[in-house]
Amino acid sequence: MSPAPALPGIRYLTTRTAVADFFDLVMKEQLSFPAVVVTKPSHEAAPYIPLDDLYEAIGDIADIYFLDSAAVDIREVVPRRAGAADLDDVNVYGGATRVFPAGRWDSARLFMARSPEEGKQRVRAITGHVKSLLNHRGSLSYTTSTSQNADAVRRESDSVKLVAAEAENTALRERVRKLEAQLAAATKSKPASKPKTGPVPVHKPVRRMFADADAEIRFRVMALWAEQTTPAEKQESPLPKYTFGEGFAASLDELSAHNPQLLDKVARCVLRxxxxxDRDGHKLDTTGKVREDGAVAWRSYVEQNTASARRLHYWRKPGGQVELGKVVLHDDYSI
Structure with a gap:
């Protein structure tokens, strides 16, 4: 499959170095302007979201990138920060598009398209979202009619940010000095307190909402999907229907009995x-064996890089509907 030709104005992230440099700016919150990162499905030559339409709509107010996630895996290039979930908040692949606000990475929003028709609709949604971000950036306007004006505004913006940052740093240093003085005075006047005794507080695990594992996973999948989509997107692209096999609930109950966090991991896997x-999924039986109704068994990752990592086995029926089979340990290939 030949790659799509490069388009003027689009920045291409096709090497490990380019991807690492970009996400270094993201994680250090050094983006001066919103960045829109578009990817393509692994089986397509071009993204569902049309890059030329996107550039025409917001090319003068945002930087638009194309990331070939099939060639470069973000997880292998971008190191995780202190929080284990940070990489999940910036990762983008398989046809999805993520918008990174300027100066922030923890509020990046994900847009998904599953066909070229949905891709054209997402251009309008992404455009509206980027413009809403700019409305919260202060009095300096970034809406321009030409690329020359856009470059001039960007240079001015960088200068304003440097001046503002220096002023803020000066104020913070003064504030730290005052707080240190107050702390020193309070320490001298306050008598030493006795060490506290008693039981160490224990953090409760994530609370389960339903006794039935099928209902629990359906609830968590719906909640995750609801958080990631707008009301308009829910109407345009409803959550696909899926079913549960007879052994799913029992397998999940067994493995999550002492690991409540597994429920959320399984729900995230199902939603992908x-x-x-689901870029890590593959057929469970490489010989091409199918069920009597034509369904094909698949295997996906619930956990990675951990002892006895869990896997999810499921059936993909003719027409694409998913039937969840069972949750297993990584050495178990039954379904």
């Missing part, structure tokens, strides 16, 4: 499968 974002 339903949205076509």
């Amino acid at each position: 499968i339903l949205l076509g974002q």
Whole structure:
């Protein structure tokens, strides 16, 4: 499959170095302007979201990148920060598009398209979102009619940010000096307190909402999907229907009995499968064996890089509907 030709104005992230440099700016919150990162499905030559339409709509107010996630895996290039979930908040692949606000990475929003028709609709949604971000950036306007004006505004913006940052640093240093003085005075006047005794507080695990594992996973999948999409997107692209096999609930109950966090991991895995974002999934039986009704067995990752990592086995029926089979340990290939 030949790659799509490069388009003027689009920045291409096709090497490990380019991807690492870009996400270094993201994680250090050094983006001066919103960045829109578009990817393509692994089986397509071009993204569903049309880059030329996107550039025409917001090319003068945002930087637009194309990331070939099939060639460069972000997880292998971008180191995780202190929080284990940070990489999940910036990762983008398999046809999804993520918008990174200027100066922030923890509020990046994900847009998904599962066909060229949905891709054109997402251009309008992304455009509206980027413009809403700019409305919260202060009095300096970034809406320009030409690329020359856009470059001039960007240079002015960088200068304003440097001046503002220096002023803020000066104020912070003065504030730290005062707080240190107050702390020193309070320490001298306050008598030493006795060490506290008693039981060490224990953090409760994530609370389960339903006794039935099928209902629990359906609830968590719906909640995750609801958080990631707008009301308009829910109407345009409803969550695909799926079913549970007879052994799913029992397998999940057994493995999550002493690991409540597994429930959320399984729900995230299911949502990736339903949205076509499961880049690690593969057929369970490489010989091509199918069920009597024509369904094909698949295997996906619930956990990675951990002892006895869990896997999810499921059936993909003719027509694409998913039937969840069972949750297993990584050495178990039954379904």
